[in-house]
Amino acid sequence: MASSQELSDFLRNIERRAFKQTVYAVRDEHVALDIVQDAMLKISEKYADKPVEEYPMLFQRILQNTMRDYWRRQKVRNLWTSLFSSFSSGDDEDERDPLETIDVEDASKDPMAQLERGQTMQLIERALEKLPTRQREAFILRYWEDMDVAETASIMGCSEGSVKTHCSRAVHTLAVVLQKQGLGMKAITQLGVES
């Protein structure tokens, strides 16, 4: 059984990636935060007796299921909001919080370099967001979460062959999209990433 400290360390280790992964899927930071929080509470509530080694797979499965629940609810909600959309005035958008724009860990001091780097990263993120859901899931689990093909297949509920196909298509699509934007792998390496 995992101790509370082990759970805390595990969550601290994955929380940022889990949040970004959810943002790529739902494209809304507030909703992504809610989903990640739900997943954290579910793993601590329902799987408190599991060893910490099982947490990465369990957490990913919970996260994927929570996202699916959100999409199901959203489908029903969209039906109603589309019916009443003509009554909304569109004045209820949130004001932008200055805290949202502060970058925490960016040691680079050259503003131009920061800007270019930020733009390149945004392009990559947008390309990832545009991938079909299954391809994005497979890519993130396999390469970002560093899971093997069998684990990814188990989380996604499909065969290992499907995972390989999804991953291959995802990488191919990303490469094509980035090439079109004038971003080859060389440009990505120049971001300061070591392959």
Add this chain to the structure above:
Amino acid sequence: MTDNTNQTNTESMEVDAKLLAKVLDMRANRLSMRTLKQLEDARMRAVRLHEQKTAGIVNTGTGTLGRLFYWAEHHRTFVTGMILTILVASLIVIQLNSYKVDTDAMLLGSELPPEAFVDRGFEPSLNQRVNFDEPEQVTSIKV
């Protein structure tokens, strides 16, 4: 030859994918202070819940009562519905009882025996008697 080409392609794809994953990692490390704070709060809440679960303070599901509370917490709609049904049923029973008490009091306080009210022929007979009791108008005097 073809196998070698395929293998090289796969390896190059893996390298590209890992490179992109590292960019995503960099991006994940540039979250806003507010987001980081909210994630930390969520984590603390989860850890606190885990502590409670492992210490068996709240709803551990180990004892009978604990299991009952745990079940109730996860079936809120059903439990709320059950409580409401019990409340409505209790209200109906109380209303019926008070009606019975009133009827009993009326029957006991009456001058007539309770059987009289049960008898179907009693009321018409009572009405007839009432008509009898009324003084008849004398239309002609017989000598």
